Amino acid sequence: xxxxxxxxxxLTARPMTGYELAKQFDASVTYLWHAPHSQIYPxxxxxxxxxxxxxxxxxxxxxxxxxxxxxxxxxxxxxVRWVNEVQELPQTRDAAYMKATYFExxxxxxxxxxxxxxxxxxxxxxxxxxxxxxxxxxxRTALIQTRLANASPDEHDAIVAxxxxxxxxxxxxxxxxxxxxxxxxxxxxxxxxxxEQLPESPAGSPRP
Amino acid sequence: xxxxxxxxxxLTARPMTGYELAKQFDASVTYLWHAPHSQIYPxxxxxxxxxxxxxxxxxxxxxxxxxxxxxxxxxxxxxVRWVNEVQELPQTRDAAYMKATYFExxxxxxxxxxxxxxxxxxxxxxxxxxxxxxxxxxxRTALIQTRLANASPDEHDAIVAxxxxxxxxxxxxxxxxxxxxxxxxxxxxxxxxxxEQLPESPAGSPRP
DNA sequence: ACAGCCATGTAAGTCGTTACATGATTGC
DNA sequence: GCAATCATGTAACGACTTACATGGCTGT
Numbered sequence: 001x002x003x004x005x006x007x008x009x010x011l012t013a014r015p016m017t018g019y020e021l022a023k024q025f026d027a028s029v030t031y032l033w034h035a036p037h038s039q040i041y042p043x044x045x046x047x048x049x050x051x052x053x054x055x056x057x058x059x060x061x062x063x064x065x066x067x068x069x070x071x072x073x074x075x076x077x078x079x080v081r082w083v084n085e086v087q088e089l090p091q092t093r094d095a096a097y098m099k100a101t102y103f104e105x106x107x108x109x110x111x112x113x114x115x116x117x118x119x120x121x122x123x124x125x126x127x128x129x130x131x132x133x134x135x136x137x138x139x140r141t142a143l144i145q146t147r148l149a150n151a152s153p154d155e156h157d158a159i160v161a162x163x164x165x166x167x168x169x170x171x172x173x174x175x176x177x178x179x180x181x182x183x184x185x186x187x188x189x190x191x192x193x194x195x196e197q198l199p200e201s202p203a204g205s206p207r208p
Numbered sequence: 209x210x211x212x213x214x215x216x217x218x219l220t221a222r223p224m225t226g227y228e229l230a231k232q233f234d235a236s237v238t239y240l241w242h243a244p245h246s247q248i249y250p251x252x253x254x255x256x257x258x259x260x261x262x263x264x265x266x267x268x269x270x271x272x273x274x275x276x277x278x279x280x281x282x283x284x285x286x287x288v289r290w291v292n293e294v295q296e297l298p299q300t301r302d303a304a305y306m307k308a309t310y311f312e313x314x315x316x317x318x319x320x321x322x323x324x325x326x327x328x329x330x331x332x333x334x335x336x337x338x339x340x341x342x343x344x345x346x347x348r349t350a351l352i353q354t355r356l357a358n359a360s361p362d363e364h365d366a367i368v369a370x371x372x373x374x375x376x377x378x379x380x381x382x383x384x385x386x387x388x389x390x391x392x393x394x395x396x397x398x399x400x401x402x403x404e405q406l407p408e409s410p411a412g413s414p415r416p
Numbered sequence: 417a418c419a420g421c422c423a424t425g426t427a428a429g430t431c432g433t434t435a436c437a438t439g440a441t442t443g444c
Numbered sequence: 445g446c447a448a449t450c451a452t453g454t455a456a457c458g459a460c461t462t463a464c465a466t467g468g469c470t471g472t
Contacts, residue, residue: 001459002303009310019423032306034299039460041425061468066423083314086322087303089329091242092378095210095295098240100374102217104359104367106291111370114294121297151312158399159312162319165395166309169388170300176384180377187373191366209431227451247432249453269440274451 002033003043004052008071008079011053013147015070018044024143031128032166044069052078100184108195111188119181126174133167136160211243211251216260216279216287221355223278225266226252232351239336240374252277260286308392316403319396327389334382341375344368 006029010021021044022037029035044067047053052075055067071079096118103111135141139148139160148156214237218229229252230245237243243251252275255261260283263275279287304326311319343349347356347368356364 002301002306003459005310006306009313012313017423018425022423029306031300032309033301033303036461037423038425038462041423060423064423064468079310080313083307083310084318086325087307089304089326092239092333093210093241095241096297097374097377098210098214098237099291099295100377101240101371102213102287102291103370104363105217105220105288110292117294118297125300154403155312157402161395161399162311163309165388165392166305169305169308169384170302172384172388173381176380180373180380184373187369191369194365195362211431225451226453230451242432244433245451246434246453249451268451272440272451 003035003039004047005079005082006033006035007040007043007047008052008075010143011069011071011075012079013143013150015068017058017066017068019066021069028132028141028143031125031132031170047075051075103188108188108192112185115181115184115188118184119178122174122177122181126171126178129167129170129174133164133171136163136167210241211247212255212260213287213290214241214243215248215251215255216283218351219261219277219279219283220287221351221358223276225274225276227274229277236340236349236351239333239340239378255283259283311396316396316400320393323389323392323396326392327386330382330385330389334379334386337375337378337382341372341379344371344375 006025007021010016010024010029016024018037018041022040025035025040044053044055048055048069051072053069054072055069057065058068060066096114099114100111103114136144137160139145144160144163148159151159214233215229218224218232218237224232226245226249230248233243233248252261252263256263256277259280261277262280263277265273266276268274304322307322308319311322344352345368347353352368352371356367359367
């Protein structure tokens, strides 16, 4: 249950409506812990019913309303409890690597395509994460600024440094994935070369 | 839906009972795609009802029975279809990194503990994956041997190489996680040093 | 009038977790 | 007789996905 804690953490910066929270999510946390708005709204209601946040109903336009959520003391305590709890790390579940172990059931071209898609995906992620690291290090996002404004100055270093460390870790991870994909492509090309040298055509296992 | 395809892939080696499949899972695939037996048994029934596997009922003891599953042609086709399909990569969902971005809400000691747990976890994983790479490269597991026996010899290289590449990727990943944790520990120690030099005690944000 | 963003949800279904439950066989 | 391992499930619940649905406000 990281979603609720991500929401609580966002609310430490300032009170926000569900919509604003969803936007902040999409701008930062989503790259660490993805959640669509359809998950956020009900979770906020649950947090409210558990007393971890309070909502004040604000009119919007003539008829409609929005709910402005803020953190309660119980919410802050729950956040601290969660931060101090050492969680079990989740067991690996990686569809891309799993599929890669079975590339023999597809063509060489397919393996190349898969590795290329992998590379491109992480190249994109890397770009985002790198720019996010820059934004954080330079305190360039609106959220980090309000967060810092609410904290005592001698904590500022830590607040920024932890976030930078996490997002840098993701940049490294993206780099590793890109390397893995590149090496995968090299491997496939090697296998293709070998295969050309044995002109007998295979007829054993399934291959489309 | 990788579970079903992992099951189909395992069955390319030889027919197996649910129990055997669960054991094979726990010995290899589980480190790529974890699934408990309570998920495997129902999934096998579903695969059977969709015609991707067939089951022959074998007596065990006097009263009980077991079901021996084997891959059908439709199952093989589905496996090939899946291998050739480029899947969207799942959005990141990393509880450990997410929590790390909020370590300012806990003590320095807590941050150290968290990073140490992270390090130890991946050190374990690395050991397992490394030995698995060795087993695969030397064709030392029962499963890879039956799998190879059923494939044409000119495919043997690829079958082993793809698996070795995937598990090596996981070893690299574990190494990266260990590095991240080490750097996290160094960061916390830096922050502690700085903090000692400012003797005023903080009283702003929540800290237990 | 219409586009685009603000704003908030529901509903159905799948996937995954955790705990519970039962019984058979093998070897000591 | 008992423990370990073989063997197969169910049940309840929670997390997540995808699609659907509604309406308001702002600027052109």
